[in-house]
Amino acid sequence: MKRTASASIVIRRRTLGMLGNILGVAGVVVGVIGLIWTGAPGNTVIATFAFGIGGILLWAVATPQEFTGFFSGRQVRFGTMAIVSTILLIGIVALVYLQLLRAAWTFDATQATRYTLSPETERVLSRLSSPMRIIGFYSSRALTTREIDDQFFRLYETATNGLISREYIDPDEQPAIARRYGVQYDGQVFLANVRDDGTVDLATLARVPRGDAQERDITEAIARQMIAGRLTIYFDIGLGERGPLDTTQEGISAVFAGVQESGINARTLDLAQIAAQGGDIPPDASAVLFVRPLRDLTESEIQTVARYLDAGGALLLLTDVLFSEQPFLSESGAFNQFLLENYGIGALDAVVVDPGLSAQTPLDVISAYVFAESDIAARLDPAVSPTLFSVARAVDVKLSETPSNIATGRVIFTTDQAYGETNLTLLGETNTFQYDEGVDLPGPLTTVAWSTNVQTGAKLVLIGDGDFVANGRIVTTDGAVTVPGNGILFTDSVVWLTELSEEIDFQPQLYGQALPLIFVSQQQMDLIAFITIIFMPTAVLLIGIGVWMRRSRR
Amino acid sequence: MTDAMIEVTRLTKRFGDRIAVDHISFSAKPGEVVGLLGPNGAGKTTTMRVLTGFLPPSEGGAKIAGHDVVTDSLNARRNVGYLPERVPVYPDMTVREYVLFWARLRGRRDARARADAVIAQVNLSERRDTLIRNLSKGMRQRLGFAQALAHDPPVLILDEPTIGIDPRQVIEVRDTVRELGRTKTVLFSTHILSEADHVCDRVVILHQGRIVAQGKPSDLKRKLRPDATLEEVFLSIIGTERGAGK
Amino acid sequence: MTSWIVFRREIAQFLTTPFAYVIGAAVLLLTGILFNRDLNISFSTKPADPALVPSILSFAMVFFAPLLTMRMFAEERREGTMELLLTAPVRELSIVLGKFLGAWAYFTLLLLFTGIYQIILVNITAPDLGHALSAYIGIWLYGGATLTVGMVFSALTENQIVAAFLGMVALMLLWLADQAGQLFSNIDVAIIFRTMSLQGHFSTSFASGLMRAEDVAFFAGIIAVMLFITAQILESQRWHG
Incomplete structure (x- = not known):
């Protein structure tokens, strides 16, 4: 009984000693790696070292004869050396691995260079x-x-x-x-x-x-x-516009959120209130957006806007034909006259009818021509991403005789068959329209135009549709994008106005374009199956049997 | 004694608590055939395994051709040809491939020529392209010799080379050993005393891990009585050992 | 040099015994079936996956590697040749290295055979050959690592079946460690396990066409450590006779 008891203690001590040995060496090795890795003896490194020394002490205390045997006995020394050298090798491998992990040397082997950053x-x-x-x-x-x-x-x-x-x-x-x-x-x-x-x-x-x-x-x-925080755009809410947080079908909460998501600060301002107090549009406004205002601007409001523009401001004007008194940008109104005189663009009191290219009715105008040389229209390929305006307003662009320092241009253009219905009363009450020679405006008509003062840096984009980016127009209820062109027009207008484009000057790279699909005939398929499933394994097997037969006869 | 080809000094080998070989010392000169005698479990195989570098000694040491088997193990091993008790073979190799492999592995540059020479020496030339699996037991034993001689070592260690083969082949093996003993140092173990008597220049008698006697077979016999056989010598020694032990 | 001699015997052993051919045929049959299945699925719908066969092999090696290595030391011990190897003037590491290189060369040969699939793909479509090459280099290293794991167990036990079984269990664990994230809610623990896994250095890098220095270091490190451990095991067995 006594013998077995003492034997079991010996085994326990030996196990303990072995454990101490392994832990001790491991601790010291990990400590060294940690030291090299971090470059300075941090707390963890010291702790590991302490742990390692503790382990070695445990080894010495638990199995003293083995510990001394390490320095004299061959077998113990061999065993210990085996453990130590193995742990050391693991340590070296781990260190090399970690260094390479840190160095991050990679080689992109794919044809499409999927793991290489593009020049953009x-x-x-x-x-x-x-x-x-x-x-x-x-x-x-x-x-x-x-x-x-x-x-x-x-x-x-x-x-x-x-x-x-x-x-x-x-x-x-x-x-x-x-x-x-x-x-x-x-x-x-x-x-x-x-x-x-x-x-x-x-x-x-x-x-x-x-x-x-x-x-x-x-x-x-x-x-x-990189440009976030530096750019702020303001949505006006002082002229009867729907608030940017309006999530109904007619609201514009989707684009408002989109602007925010793109890193641009989006805020609201009340032009009427600012003008009434004789104040100014905040100087940090990279652009001010008027999304379908209901009433026209007063004289003091025009002055406020004029001061902002003179300081190099930017305006995005979304206007509809409104069948009310003093609507926004009334053709003869003071603000429209101001724009035409100073910036060479303005709205017309005419609804675009385009029998040449439209959706359900000729009033649902689809972009027929796009002036791709303008930054705004660069991504608006009519074949791929057309825009759709439901009841569009014609806009006027002075292409010559523009005021000094002003450059203007069209963005979207109708077909030749289009005309501008000027009898708004009839259209509004009976929803009828027809081309009246000499009264209505002959096509083609512009629906989107831009203007810039090259000296002050002021920029304007005038879009003849107030609700083309309303929530109901750009996404369906289940979140799918319906008319991609509308979103692009809005985004790229903002990008141009805020000069964001000069910050992000890269083209989206095309991925996954490269590899062709597999096309094979059924015969080819059968042949491949025969070669790979039957011929190859059988051939290998036969060679094996052949070699073995030949040899075993010896 | 520096010219000794085998020199064993206070060699001890323990397996756990069991002592297999207990402080034995002996040596063998060039051209000497030394017999290692003793009953099964006396420590013969263990001693040989230490000498061939297969087992590390627990204490003491041994030198082969002046090379320590622990500190200069590779050089010691280069000078030993070893035939274990059961001939180790690769059954799927041919005779020639097998001998060639060992000749190459033990560093012979002219391995091909040497292999053919050794195969001829053990009379296996006709079977040189035969698979080892198809060889008879006696042929395998000869192949074992060929393997041990493949690198032409100055020291040969043969562990019970006569065990389990028929009497005619036993005589053949004894002749071979004697023949080899002319040019090489041979350490040859057996538990058959008459065999040692026939073959060996000197015998070392092991019992329970210790050397109980060593010397020329004739001297050992003379000590007891002139016409004694080695069996009688051995029994008398073991008898006194037992008596002394008790 | 001595490794080279052991290597030559080892590769000759592979090429002259039917066992290796049976394994080779089985691997080719498996990859062949899966290759055809994938071809039928992706037909006219998606480009060919250049890493398909290497990815299949990455799982197959969990079972095939221990089968290839199980006899390596067990057989030498059974025939007694181990005693001769260990008394030859050769270091254990040289023996282990030679045996490993033999098995690895056999595996390389097998990989070359599976190149037939790439040849077929080149003829019927335009596969991303760079991607395929990356996957092949990856599986080559991966296969080497699995072989060394199998070797450790072959050195550890006398019994071939036990060696193969333990090797498979170990490789299975190393393979599954990739999925550690599903098992451990702590992400740091999961990362450590994934870093230890074979898949973690193959499936998201080599097999996706990205060669990373640290993955090469991982497989090379596994090979070095396992070979070293195998040599240590052989040496330690001297002490027990």
Whole structure:
């Protein structure tokens, strides 16, 4: 009994000693790696060292004869050396691995160079001067997604020498942070500026959309982030417009949110109130948007706008034909006259009827021609992304005899068959229209026009439809985009007005275009199946049997 | 004693608590055939395994052609040809491939010529392209010799080479050993005393891990009585050991 | 040099015994069936996946690698040749390295055979060959790593079946570690497990056409560490006779 008891203690001590040995060496090795890795003896490194020394002490105390045997006995020394050298090798491998992980040397083997930043992205990144951070929220379930995404984020970090950094947060572990960021789904990615103290500036937080073209999404988000905060656009609400937060079919909450999402500050202003108090449009306004105002501007309001424009302001005017007294931009009204005199563009009291190209009725005007040389229309290919205006207003552009320093141009144009119905009363009451020679305006007609003062930098875009970006027009109830051109027209107008385009000067890259599909005949398919499933394995098997038979006869 | 080809000094080998070989010392000169005698479990195989570098000694040491088996193991191994008790073979190789492999592995540059020479030496030339799986037991034993000689080592260690083969082949093996003993140092283990008597210049008698006697077979016999056989010598030694032990 | 001699014997062993051909035929049959299935699915709907066969092999190796390595040391021990190997003037590491290179060369040969699928694809469509090459380099290293894991278990046990079984279990765990995220709610733990997994250094990099230095280092490191451990196991067995 005594013997077995003492034997079991010996075994226990030996196990303990062995454990101490392994832990001790591992601790010291990890400590060394940690030291090399961090470059300075931090708390963790010291703790690991202490742990390692503790382990070695445990080894010495638990099995003293083995410990001394290490210095004299062959077998113990061999055993210990085997463990030590193995751990050491693992340590070296781990160190090399971590160094290479940090160096992030990669080689993109794909034909479509899927893992290489495009020149456009590199141009954007070359202008980056302040630190930014990509913050990804991934739970452990989205780990593979995170790995894939990380390969992209890493490219940005490498390309900017760390100016763009990466941070990953597990929304399950830190729900409070996830809530603060407004995380909506696992794997969501955000972008934000980094303050001098290294913390994320939550005020500059922007969501990165998750689409098929990851590089484009990230680069666009970075480009926007670079100008974010510097650009502010104001939606006027003082002339009877619907508020930007109106989520009904007629509201414009969708584009308002879209502007915000793109990194531009979006606010509201009340022109009537500012004019009444003799104030000015805020000087930080990169652009002021008048989305379907109901009444025309008063003299003092015009003065306010004029001062803003003289200071290089930008206006986006969305106007409808209104069947009321003193409607916005009435052809003979003071504001319209002001625009025509000073900027060479103005609205006409005529509804566009285009029998040549329209949707359900000739009043649903589809963009027939686009002046692609203007920045606004660059992406508005009528064949791919036409615009649709329901009851459009014709606009007037002075292409010659413009005021000094003013440049003007058309953006969207109707067909030759179009005409401008001027009998608004009849149209409004009976919904009838027809071309009256000499009375109605002959086509083709302009529906969107721009103007700029090259000296002051003032810019205007006049769009002859007030509700083309209303919630009901650009998206259906289930969120699908209906008329892509309308959204592009709005966005690119804002981009042009705010000079955002000079910040984001890159074309979205085309991905997944490259590889052709497989087309084979049934005979070919059968042949392939025969070769791969029957011929190849059988051939290998036969060779094997042949070789074996020949040899075994010896 | 520096010219000894095999030099064993206070060699001890423990397996856990069991002592297999207990502080044994002996040596063998060039051209000497030394028999390692003893009953099963006396420590013969263990001693040989230490000498061939297969097992590391627990204490003490051994030198082969002046190379320590622990500190200069690779050089020691280069000078030993080893035939374990059961001839180790690759059944799917031919005789020639097999001998060639060992000749190459042990560093012979002229491996092809050497392999053919060795195969001829053990009378397997006609079967050189036969698969080993198709060889008879006696042929395999000869192949074992060929393998041990493949690199032409100065020291040969043969572990019970006569076990399990028919008497005619036993004589053949004994002749071979004697023949080899002319040019090489041979350490040869057996538990059959008459065999050692026939073949060996000197014998080392092991019992329970210790050397109980060593010397020329004739001297050992003379000590007891002139016409004694080695069996009688052995039994008398073990007998006194037992008596002394108790 | 001595590794080269062991390597030559090992590769000759693969090429002269029917076992290796049976394994090869089985691998080709498996990849062939899955290749045809994928061809039928993607026919006229999507481009060919250049990493298809390497990805199949990445799973298949969980089972095939231990089958290839199980006899490596167990057989030497059974025939007693291990004793001769260990008394030859050769280091354990050289023996282990030679045996590994033999098995790896056999695996490389097998990979070259699967190149037939790429040839077929080139003839019927225009696959992304760069992507395919990356996946092949990846599976080549991956296969090497799985072989060394199998070797450790072959050195560890006398029994071939046990060696193969333990090797499969170990590789299965290394393979599944990729899915650690589904198992551990703590992402840092999950990342550590995924970093340890074989898939974690293949499926999202090599197999997607991206070669990363750290993945090469991972597989090379696994190979180095496992070979070293195998050599240590062989050496430690000397002490027990």
